[in-house]
Amino acid sequence: xxxxxxxxxxxxxxxxxxxxxxxxxxxxxxxxxxxxxxxxxxxxxxxxxxxxxxxxxxxxxxxxxxxxxxxxxxxxxxxxxxxxxxxxxxxxxxxxxxxxxxxxxxxxxxxxxxxxxxxxxxxxxxxxxxxxxxxxxxxxxxxxxxxxxxxx
Amino acid sequence: xxxxxxxxxxxxxxxxxxxxxxxxxxxxxxxxxxxxxxxxxxxxxxxxxxxxxxxxxxxxxxxxxxxxxxxxxxxxxxxxxxxxxxxxxxxxxxxxxxxxxxxxxxxxxxxxxxxxxxxxxxxxxxxxxxxxxxxxxxxxxxxxxxxxxxxx
DNA sequence: AATAGTTGGTTGACAAATCAACTATTTTTT
DNA sequence: AAAAAATAGTTGATTTGTCAACCAACTATT
Numbered sequence: 604x605x606x607x608x609x610x611x612x613x614x615x616x617x618x619x620x621x622x623x624x625x626x627x628x629x630x631x632x633x634x635x636x637x638x639x640x641x642x643x644x645x646x647x648x649x650x651x652x653x654x655x656x657x658x659x660x661x662x663x664x665x666x667x668x669x670x671x672x673x674x675x676x677x678x679x680x681x682x683x684x685x686x687x688x689x690x691x692x693x694x695x696x697x698x699x700x701x702x703x704x705x706x707x708x709x710x711x712x713x714x715x716x717x718x719x720x721x722x723x724x725x726x727x728x729x730x731x732x733x734x735x736x737x738x739x740x741x742x743x744x745x746x747x748x749x750x751x752x753x754x755x
Numbered sequence: 756x757x758x759x760x761x762x763x764x765x766x767x768x769x770x771x772x773x774x775x776x777x778x779x780x781x782x783x784x785x786x787x788x789x790x791x792x793x794x795x796x797x798x799x800x801x802x803x804x805x806x807x808x809x810x811x812x813x814x815x816x817x818x819x820x821x822x823x824x825x826x827x828x829x830x831x832x833x834x835x836x837x838x839x840x841x842x843x844x845x846x847x848x849x850x851x852x853x854x855x856x857x858x859x860x861x862x863x864x865x866x867x868x869x870x871x872x873x874x875x876x877x878x879x880x881x882x883x884x885x886x887x888x889x890x891x892x893x894x895x896x897x898x899x900x901x902x903x904x905x906x907x
Numbered sequence: 908a909a910t911a912g913t914t915g916g917t918t919g920a921c922a923a924a925t926c927a928a929c930t931a932t933t934t935t936t937t
Numbered sequence: 938a939a940a941a942a943a944t945a946g947t948t949g950a951t952t953t954g955t956c957a958a959c960c961a962a963c964t965a966t967t
Binding site (some may be wrong): 604606608609610611612613614615616617618619620621627639640660661662697711714715717718719720722730731733734735736737738739740741742744 | 756758760761762764765767768769770771772773812813814821847863866867869870871872874878881882883884885886887888889891893894896
Binding site for chain 1 (some may be wrong): 953954961
C-alpha cells in the first residue's frame, strides 16, 4: 500500500485483510468472517428477527437467511417462529454460542488493536468519526435516491 | 450506521457501498466493480504483467487471471506473451479501454466526492493518512509472520 | 368480506475474492 | 549438465455478498 493510494483502495484492502484475519482466527469454531457480525449482533439482541438483523448490519436479507441457516446447522443458534406473526423468525443464541462469546469479542478486539497499533487515542477517535461521516454521506445519498424513486 | 459502530463494520460498509456504486455506474460498459482497479492500474502501467498487477493491487493472482480473461473477452485488453520469458503475460489496453479512460476516472472521482462531501481539506488528508497507517500496520504484521514462517 | 399492497423470508443466479493444487517455464544449486 | 527451487499463470472449490423473483402471511382499502 502506498501513500498516494486512493481512499477506496485502502478501504478495500483493510476490509479484505480483516476478512482474512477473522477467517483464520475463527476457523477453529467452524465460523467464517461472514458470521461473526451476526453473532455480535445477537449477543446484544438475542431473539432478534432476521430482517431486523440484516437491516442493522446493512446487508441483504438473503445473506442473513443463509448465514443464520448455517449458524443453526452448526448449533450456534435456533430459529423460532414468532407467536404473533407467523412470517417472522426470531433467532436465539444457544449455549454453544454463548460459550464462545468472550473468544469472539477478544478476536475482534485483537484485530482492532493490530490496525490501530500506532495510533494515538485522539487519532482513533478521529478515524472513527471520519469513517462515520463518510458512511453517513453514503446513506444520505441512498435515502435521497429512494425518495426520488417513490415520487416517480 | 451508528456512532458507536466498530471501525471494522464501517470499513466493510464503505467497501460494499463502493462496490454497489461502481457496479451500477459501470454496468453500461459491461464492467463490474472488480475490474476497474485493474484498468486503473493499466492506465498508468500499460503492458504490466499479471503478477505485477496483482501484487500492486494486493489481490490474489488467480483473481487477476480471471479479471484479465474477462477484460480480454470484452475487448478491453489484449494479452501477449513476453519475449524473454514465456511464462509471463503482458497486458495491453485496447482502444476501447482507452476511450473510456476519462469516464472511469470521473466515476472514481464522483465516488470520492460523495463520501468526502462534507469533509474539510485537512480532514480528507487526515483520513487518507490514518487509513494508510492502518494499512501499514496490516502489512507489517503479514511481513513479520512471513519471516517467522521462513525461519521455521 | 374481497382485493390490493406490504412485509419477512427463501431461492437461484451471479460477481468478487481467496486458497490450494497444479503446469510450465526459468533460475539456482550442486 | 542434472536436480532442485522459485516464479507466472491457470483451474477448481469455496465463501461473501448482491439482486431479482418468488411465496406466504399480514395489513389496509374499498
